[in-house]
Amino acid sequence: MIRNHFKTAWRNLMKHKTFSFINVAGLTIGLTSFLLVSLYIFDELTFDRFFTHSNNIYRIVESSTSPEGKANQVAYVGYPVSESAVAQFPEIQKVARFSYWGRVNMASPDNVRVIYGDFMTASAAFLQVFDFPLLQGNPATALNAPHTVVVTETGARKLFGTTDVLGKTIRANRVDSLPYLITGVLKDLPVNTQFSFDYVFSEATLVGGDKGKKAQANWNANEFVSFVLLDNKAHPQAVEAKLNQLVAANRQADNKSGLHLTLQPLKNIHFYSDNIEGNLGKTGSLAYMYVFSIIALFVLLIACINYINLTTARFTNRAKEIGVRKVTGASRYNLAGQFMAEALLVTLVGLTLALVLVKACLPAFNTFTEKQLALDSSTDHRIWIGVIGAAITAALLSGVYPAFFQSRLRPVLLLKSKLPAAKGSIPLRRGLVVFQFALSIIMIIATMVVYQQMKYVSTKDMGFNKTQLLVVDINSRKIGRSSAVIKNEFARLPQVQAVSVSSRVPGEWKSLPKIKVRNEHTAVTEGNDMYYLGVDESFLTTYQIKLLQGRNFREGKGDSLSVIINETAARELGITTPGEQLLDIPTVNFGEAPEEVRLQVKVVGIVKDFNFQSLHTPLAPMVLGFTTNPIHGPDYFTARIAAGNMEATMAKMNAIFRSIDPEHLFEYHFLDKQWELFYREDRIRETIFLLAAVLAILIACLGLFGLATYAAEQRVKEIGIRKVLGASSQGIVAMLSKDFLQLVLIAALIAFPVAWLAMERWLQDFAYRIHLSWWTFLLAGLIAMLIALVTVSMKAVKAAVANPVKSLRAE
Template sequence: MFTNYVKIAWRTLRKQGGYTAINVIGLALGLACCLLITLYVVDELSYDRFNAKADRIYRLHSDIKFGGEVMNMAVTPDPLGPTLKQDYPQVEQFTRLHQQGTWSVSQAGTTSVIREDNITFADSTVFDVFTLPLLAGRYAGADPKRALAQPNSVVISEAAATRHFGSQNPIGQTLLFNKMPYKVTALMRDMPTNSHFRADFLLAMSSDDYQWGQWVSNNHHTYVVLRPGVDADAFARNLDAVAEKYVGPQILSFLGSTMAQFRQANNRFAFTMMPLTDIHLHSKQTIQLAPVGDIRYVYIFSAVALFILLIAGINFMNLATARSANRAKEVGVRKVLGSGQGQLLNQFMTESVLTTAMAMLLAVGLVAAALPLFNDIAAKQLTFRRLITPFWLVMLPVVPLVVGLLAGVYPAIFLSSYRPIAVLKGKIIARSGGALLSSARLRSGLVVFQFMMSVLLIIGTIVVYRQMRYIQTKNLGFNREQMLVVNGTDGLGKQTETFRQVVLQLPGVVNGTVSGYLPTPSNRSNTSFFPEGQIEPQKAVSMQNWSVDYDYVKTMGMQLVQGRDFSRSFGADSSGIILNETAAKLFGGKAIIGKRIAVYADVVNKLTKSYTVIGVVKNFNYESLRQEVGALALILQGSTGSISFRLNGSSNVAALVSQIEANWKRLAPGQAFSYAFLDDNFDQMYRTEQRVGTLTLVFSVLAVLIACLGLFGLAAYTAEQRTKEIGVRKVLGASVTSVVALLSQDFLKLVLIAIVIASPVAWWAMHRWLADFAYRVDIEWWVFALAGVLAVGIALLTVSVQSIKAALVNPVKSLRSE
């Protein structure tokens, strides 16, 4: 019997080729979107779960409020990990990571230098905490416990080994990191992409040039492994006691106040911890090892996948019922010949499942074709092979079965409920008038739901793109356009200033500055400043402390609102300081020029250094626009790292970069030349939002397209039901325009209802999203109006196709059956 159902279903689908094609394409698009988003969501949720001890690993954080600043950081003092391991038996192991910036790396005895980013100092226990396999085979014999035990030892990844050694065995070879030699002791597999940090070089922590033992300096990412069975929440309550016992004395030494007095001044210094598997999606801390994701986007895309799948299923239902008039006599004949409602149900459900199976095959093909583009947009490395797993091999046949049954059950019941005698007399009547009424209401409700989701996505897309546009055009307090940043100036050595002067002579170069600090987000820490002679918690101001040269403010296009810039004409400017408006306000506002402020130059020996405020620079955004501009100080002090050149807007940038590179190679032979543009560095902060905006746009278009297929089906159904009415109206003189308006108005009412429902929901959702930005656009009324106009226009265009077709039918043909 089942074989017979399949044969009849196949013949029916082939006979109704156009109807079948629309159904299959609509379902395939919905299923393909759902598969892509599911791959994305599964990847986001998989971060760090490859670690064997992932369920017992926790990262420690420092939550500090001091000097007017609130700092929730992913870094801690360097002694925290060893102290916890020593004082608490619940801690099985700890490790620390101290990430470095971009370094020049070369093989000893060669002149070829490569600029490397993923360089991290790590404790030798890093392999006890994280699952970072060392390669076997010809590199066998490496002991994870000893790989980083000795100073100046380094473990490198496969990719790094290929870059620096090719096919040679790297074990025992020497690499120079900023000209400091390190011996390669082991080779590790490349870290998985679904890790919250990435390291190509793990350097022995014992070689880190750091002032150890500072409980008030936070620079290390610290992880602990709790023993099996330990209650993490109960253990976390010990962290307050650790802060009291170890941080308290240093605060007393540093500020002259006890921890209790420190807290009474509305300050805070506490340690917290987070499960390793929560870091990628739930961490809001600053100073991350790498950019993290956001659980809200997982929720958003999961909802989008569900909605698109629902829209596709709704289309199937609407298209099936739209064809009901054409199949009514078939049902009548089958019932007269003895078919029961159960047999008809089985027949129609078989057609539904077969349709969804065909759609799933097409969807898998669409996923394979779209995956490279999706990876490019979403910044992922998903592969089609991920679908060839036991989980997916079970889900791929199950999904069309479930979707087919759910989407086909209503049309099957509806079609199988026709009264055979009435149908054969030319009347389409279900077993009860209420059934017809309820089916009409259901179809209308489904259309409202489809377009409600579509309007939500349209409004969301408009708001995201407006915010991204606002970020790109906002006056940030400095000029990031036409700013070329040459990285790695440590490779120039003593030739740094010579290189700057040579480049300044090139036509098209306006100005240049040497600095390790750029007004783009970076893992920088704050320093506490005090009014001179008033070192106490209530007087402290926690702020950024940037070392710059004489030309920094001018080159960056910053604006002074009080005082003056650093000048070579003033020999005492080495003890001068420029504050931004936020810092000036904290220190006394407009009467700040000439005031003296101090900072600890050596915390251990309690040595301070004083500066005279010579100027106030207008606030500029050096962090993400999600944050208010914090306090910042500019100090005249030598600092390397990069050289920034202001270029003339009319210059040939490509030719100019070639000339700059030629001068670099002449002054720093063998050193890698690396550059970027400041506006590109700034845009990188918002790559996640840009990707979300692009993906939202794509899925919005697809959702609207799929919804239009459903509306098309409902319009076809309505036109079939009202064929004779249209004929009568035309005989009585109705024009084509009036008939089209008659058939369209009911659908437009449904779309307007969808807009009314979707608008407040969209306002609430986007208001929540924008709340993450300290500087953001307003959600104005025209956004909803534009979304509504687009939805109405799309719906009208879709319905008009069927309405015009019905209106142009010869009325004689419509009425000849009467």
């Protein structure tokens, strides 16, 4: 029986090729987009879930509240917090600490291969808590000894050209000149983990030095990302309470106010860390996972709606077939099985084509999303279960209504062509068309709004000019000590218009230091949190930042205790004119600064506010200190370079670097390109909305074309009579198109408020944003109307220009 069902279903597909093509094409596109988005979502939802003990791993997060009521969360805590906890609390089985100490010059022993890499350290138990696949070495001992390092496959190839490097050494100029023994080779890290490194050095390397000894005793510092592995029977809340008691007993009295430690589950870090400073990798958005899930389901649902619409529309053509089957003994369940077999066959064909398309699209999709998605024998079995589930769901959505509604009709009515059910199917088809186009219009509006917002952030005045700025890293002490000499040499190059040295740059991808600032002339006893930037006298000129009041820094060492503040800082501190005194207290230690710095500084100038972070973040108070300050030393050169002959200019700059430090690699980037990275995720979402809108419109138009084709076939004699009686072709086209355009108009009216609410909520993520305009919605509606009109007219025009004699003569 099942074999006969599928044989009959195949014959029906071949007999009505146009409708079969529309159904198969719609389901293929729907399933392809659904599978691609599902792979992306699955990868995001399984972030860091592949570790054996992932359910029992927690990150220690420090939360604090300033006297002004500002909440702050950081993912770094002091060394003794986790070390004392594992020693005193039996619920904690192991502790893994991870920390970033800047970029260093790394080289193979023969100095043939030299690179810059991140100097990341990890505690001895790191590879036991996080069981990354280790190709060579022992995870229990690989990071135990000082001057040892574990490398990834990629890291090994960078320095040695091979992965067979166990027992070899590398040089990394961070602590001392001693070589580091390679004690392990890791398989390259997956993309869906917060960790991203090619080299991880043993924490014991630093602990033995003076700075390490200070860190071991410093309960107030924030230097180590610390993870605890709890026993299966442990209660995280109880351990959390013990941690807070431990810290309260050991922290200094002035560092306890508003402080609280929490244990954040590893599985929550990716989606619930937006407000936490010090994340190791980029965070995800759970809200966007919901949005992408809905989009994928909508596109698939639109394809299923096509099937239902075309099946119900063509029902009158199959009425006698169903009647004959019933008269000859077919039961309702036999007929339902036949309809379901047809839906399943169309879905299977669509799924097969979708799998081929997914396989072909994955390389480009991975490049676009920066993922490593795959759909093959190595793919997680849950994904394959999802693929089968999606196909079955699509078949059920497509076939259930025709199977169980149309199969219940009485054979007498079917054979006499008296179909009361057909009357009810018309509102159903109309409702489904409205639903299809409402979804499509929502996606069109979303695409347009995201595009406008991305254009706005690209063109908004940032308070400085970011074009033609070349930022060069200072990754060597020799370069840092000779920064004044290098700056002067850069300035002599004909293409270089201005040069500056600074501790950080606008658009900084590293952490921006914060300090406590108090106006001595006020009664406020606690300082305000403000960002700090160490700059030279050329910074304002190089970045073209406007000085509103006072003066700029002066060359030399005379301005070590002078600062310039932005407008926001001036307002918060109640300063209207430069010349007042401030008390600066850095909350953390930067660079080579002492453990604690308290400075009496003078405000010599006020600059116009400039955005030094993405437009997701509101403007914050900023303090600019001179480069000779004791808080934070120089880390970058910034050169404004005239357009043209850029490669020759950079070659000369590289030569200047190498004359100071022959081993120094010239590492640079253009600032405007760096700013684009802030909005990379937004642009990915923009593209996804655009593709979803295109696919939704395409599938909806396929269905509309099918319905228009059927409508023209059903009204062929009516059209012939109208033409004989003098109706024009334009009038007939208008008649056939009017009903469909009315449905699109209704869809637009439904879509507008839904789209407005959704996009208004999305724009709230930006501190600087566009305002929704009425013309955006009107244009989206007109686009949908135009597309629908073109789609319907393709068939309507053909019917209108047909010879009426043929249509009236044929019976």
